[in-house]
Amino acid sequence: MTGAYTPRADLFWELAGLITHIPGLAHPRPLRRSAEAFTERFGPLESERPSGIPREDLYATLRECDRYPEGLRFYLDTLGSGRTGTLAWAAVEQMYLRLYPERLLTPGERDELRTLLGARAPGTRLGPLALPFLPFLPPVDGDTDGPEALEALLDALEDALVPAAEAHPLLSFVEAVAVTQQSLLEAELRAWSDKVAHHIGCPQEALQQVRAREAARVGRPFAPSRLLVEIVAHPAAPDVYHLRGWLLATREGPSSLLADCRVTSRGALEETVAALHESVLERLGELSAGLRVEFLLPRPLLWLDVDQFPVRPAGSVARPIGADHTVLVRSRDRFHKRYWWPALHRRLAWLRSNPDGGFEAPAVRYVAPDGVLAPYDLLTELRDGETPFCFVLLEPPQWDGDLAADPVYVLLEVGIPAIVALRRRGHHAEAGPQLWKVLAGRLDALPDRVRHLRGVGPSGYGSAVTLDLHRHVTLVWDSQDGLEGAEAALGHPRTGGGHHDRGVDRPA
Structure with missing residues (x-):
């Protein structure tokens, strides 16, 4: 000062x-x-x-x-x-x-920050973490991480110049410290930043940008970006696909349309997805850490093996997209039928109230190839319940064009948030125990475990996994970070899943 x-x-x-x-x-x-x-x-x-x-x-x-x-x-x-x-x-x-220079922080805010920084992990040096946000560190005598040095550092950060359209350097420093700490202290530091940002007039968007940047620098994405890819096919020409792609901001709907095209073969579809994926990596740079890829698919394409689409990041080897990223399938039918949402939200509310819910009955139901109930019986059984949360289909029912005879359509309607489907046919006696082994754990962490399964392959689970499960698992998933509110951006493409859609010839 x-x-x-x-x-x-x-x-x-x-x-x-x-x-x-x-x-x-x-x-x-x-x-x-x-x-x-x-x-x-x-x-x-x-x-x-x-x-x-x-x-x-x-x-x-x-x-x-x-x-x-x-x-x-x-x-x-x-x-x-x-x-x-x-x-x-x-x-x-x-x-x-x-x-008496005007103080950025109230005495209480400064005391609280001083206490939080004093509880940091041993070996956390504050000077190097602060230097990116200051032209130079203030001179101190003695211990460079002692109380006097901390006071001088906080003085300098309070008085630091604020770059246009960016968060205050003090908030950036606190976020840089937070990502190096254990989860409890990290959360307390971020709560302090949220409170002070409001007090000093820092826009929440600027704080979130700093938070994402600092987390990415240590390889711990705070708010991973999401690539949404919508694929539909004309019922009369199943090899002709219409593809659109968006980059999604955290907890928001699509904000930028990156692709909108028609392709005429499976190979061209895979190449288009690979090009879209590479463009997103280039666009995000270091913020691509933890990128999640979500495919919005109609019922006829629900089991499309999108997680196995090959991608080749610039300068690297080709690999399935699901080996690098969490790949989820979202039901396009459920997204467009808003009157289905209350049932979905009821089951999601159960998951929120049971955060330690495990991959076990009654939350999860395994279904053998011949064990799926008739659609009306399934509807009667499930329409008013909170559980099950997840269905595991050891052989997913094929689409024959008849919605009234399709049990999967019923599962979507009654709000089942998670459907794990094994695309590979046969070997059902082995598949059940092996799926249980690799997917058991907290239900809310199911996407991460499926990503890990796809990333490590069979060798990562030892000789017991012999069915190449990593190549054949679809995860249909809906959660609180879904696409609600994105209707205007998504709109309707020209064709889709056996139905002619309106708003046909222009991108959303």
Whole structure:
């Protein structure tokens, strides 16, 4: 802070000089009236015997007033009454700000931050974490991570210049510290940032951008970006696909249309997805860490092996897209039928109230190839329940074009958020126990476990996994970070899943 680099005595001497040069204030009368008002409010001034030199006597009075909390401010307000609009008094106020710079943080906020930083993990050096947000670190004597160094660092960060359209450097520093700490302290630091950002007028969007950037720098994506790919096919030409792709902001609908095209073969479809994927990686750069890829598919394409579509990031080897990213399938039918949403939200509410819910009955139901109930019986059984949350289909029912005879359509209608389908046929006796083995755990972490399964392949689970499960698992998934509110951006493509859609010839 400015006052820290100029002796306060010199600043008081300059302040006394500015006041005595204001016409009328060198006279003893206004000075005496101000001193009397001060005495009534705070107590008598105990200045030394007057020297007769106005500047020296005023200097002594100002130093004496400063001994009382808010005393100097009161004295100046009294003395300057009727003069506050003048240029001469503006210089007095500027000198006061050098003595008492405006603080960014309230005392309580600063104390709380000091306590949180004091609880940081051993070995966390604050100087290197702060340097990207300061032109230089403030000089300190002794321990560079001790209490005095922390105070100087916080002073410098409070006074740091704020780049246009960016978060305050102090908030950026706190976020840089947060991502290096254990989850509890990380959450407390971020809660502090949220509170202070509101207080100092920092836009939440700027804070979120800093949060994502700092998390990406340590390989721990805070709010992974999402690539949404919608694929539909004309019922009369199943090898002709219409594809659209968007980049999704966190907890928001699609914000930018990156692709909108028609392809005429499975190979061309895979190449288009690969090109879209590469363009998103280039666009996001370091923020691509943790990218999630979601395919919005109609019922006829629900088991399309999109997680196995090959991608080739620039300069690297080809691999299935599901080996690098969490790949989810979202039901296009459920998205467009809003009257299905209440049933979905009811089951999601059950998951929120049971955060430790496991991959087991009654939350999960395994269905053998010949074990799926008739659609109406399934509807009757499930329509009013909170569980099951997940269905595991060891052989997913094929689409024959008849919605009324399709049990999967019923599962979507009654709000089953998660459907795990094994696309490979046969070997059902082995598939059940192996799926249970690799997917068991918390239900809300199911997407991460499926990603891990696809990424490590059979060798990652030892000789017991012999069915190449990583190549044949579809995860249909809906959650609270779904696509609600995105109708205007998504719109309707020209064709889709056996139905002719409206709004046909223009991208959303």
